[in-house]
Amino acid sequence: MTSSDRGRELASRARDGDRRALARLLTEVEDRSLAGEAALRILYPEAGRAHLVGVTGAPGAGKSTLVAALVGEARKADRPAAVVAIDPSSPITGGAILGDRVRMQAYAGDRDVFIRSMASRGHAGGLATATVAAAAVLDAVGFPLVFIETVGTGQSEVEVAAIADTTVVVQAPEMGDEVQAIKAGLLEVADIVVVNKGDRPGAQRAAAQLRAMLTVGAQHDRAAAAAGRPTPKRPDVLLATAATGDGVPELLAALDRREASRRGADGGPGRDPTRLARARAQVDGILGERLLARLALTARAAPMATLYAAVAAHEIDPYTAADRALEGLLARGSGPDARP
């Protein structure tokens, strides 16, 4: 059986509800193997129906607990739900440290919940590409709700949150200075801000401060709009206590309203700006990978290694090295000239 045949078989079994095949398929997709590619070519046209919800926030804000609570709430209405949890992980071993083993236990035996941990590092085509591909598989095999959980501190994690249909930023009431700075960046990708741990002292005040800040922002927006300047989106602010479930039904309802409104506003297939950005991330990620593979093939290893060594020795500058590699690539087969 060829890799492609294997991918097609895994796709077919995953679509028929085989969860072990689905898990194996996600590994293939994440590894960007030929089998994964073959499966995605089949499944991708069947995706596009799920609501992709990004959930992000600083370490300790309670993202995992909130996602678990949202899944529980969806299950009360018998709605299937999947989770892609992106773990900060070792750059060398690439392993997901906070595995899905522990978190899976609450839903062991529930076939309509699927939780997947993904390493945040070591994705050839980029983390966004790998995540969107995994979400497309879960979408195609029939999960109407897919949560993408990321730690919102790094560039790539924020990019991943931004390619979801709806992005929820979770924050705890009390945060340090550095976390505030992270948050300022996060707020710009938020559709909904959840002040979690709503039973703690200061939670009401934190929510009120955020709302006040956003109201001032909204006033600026109106002035900017009147002057014809572009205005950023302003997120809703909700209070919740993920650990007790308080505020979680309201959050899921808010997510559903967002999705209904997105579908209503959708100007037709391929017009939704978030989905366009997601498609673009996919195509560009694969394209970048293909170009690098082609480069390695065309330029062969030796001349590139010589170029790197010449740059490391400061004999030539990196622009000159890149120009030579590019000439090699576009001349197809002649390889870069590696003389210093």
Added chain:
Amino acid sequence: MTSSDRGRELASRARDGDRRALARLLTEVEDRSLAGEAALRILYPEAGRAHLVGVTGAPGAGKSTLVAALVGEARKADRPAAVVAIDPSSPITGGAILGDRVRMQAYAGDRDVFIRSMASRGHAGGLATATVAAAAVLDAVGFPLVFIETVGTGQSEVEVAAIADTTVVVQAPEMGDEVQAIKAGLLEVADIVVVNKGDRPGAQRAAAQLRAMLTVGAQHDRAAAAAGRPTPKRPDVLLATAATGDGVPELLAALDRREASRRGADGGPGRDPTRLARARAQVDGILGERLLARLALTARAAPMATLYAAVAAHEIDPYTAADRALEGLLARGSGPDARP
């Protein structure tokens, strides 16, 4: 005056000690402008002498205070020092939130200290490329010590730490679970681990635990080495209190020893593995940028937009879209075929 002329003039003035020209030049380099490129082509061959020290760690570990203390220690011996501080920042405005304004104040008037904040997001050629380029400029204009300070939580930030000659991972004695997971990834890039806030309860114990963990690791390493398996590097563990300066002279001495040993072990220009990795990040970053620019030019905007829209509408899969774009690029000028 052309952009290139401007870049050459800025390079020349920066080399002559003009700090305002240096600041402007770093902006050009960070923006990847033509002026920045022209300057870097001149300055790059003059770089390669500085010791690049990466300083990373979870939010709140005290990285900034430690870097400030190290700069102060270097100044006692009249050694010039530069800092590139990578700030977690807005993905939309791209602005550095924790600016260098506050931190510069302690060294206002000291011409031999230069502190530069850099946004962590929005770098076309990648954060690593932008950081290495900035460090090369500071190196070329005469700073023998360049600290690169990053928040060690995202993929790109860890990559940046890993391209320094020596990487210091800073940690506070008490850390949560999620931070522990981040740390496990960070430890693998560390040459030196500093347990900061050494005057707090638990600091001695945290350092002892780390040393014990690394000793067990070292025993495994010896077994692995005996069996011919590859072994990871094991970092040194130091205790310091950045706020009081305790342990800082010892840390700077340890850094100097590392650098002397690196130079001693260097198998000649272009042989040092860290410097090779750094050169490779530079060349690949610029190359990726050039390829994308070429793609935009060759494929023209319209067909790529049509491809993205077809993928967003799930009419074609992203692999097929990437294949068509690639054909367009390599056929030079014919553009990708955008039929769904």
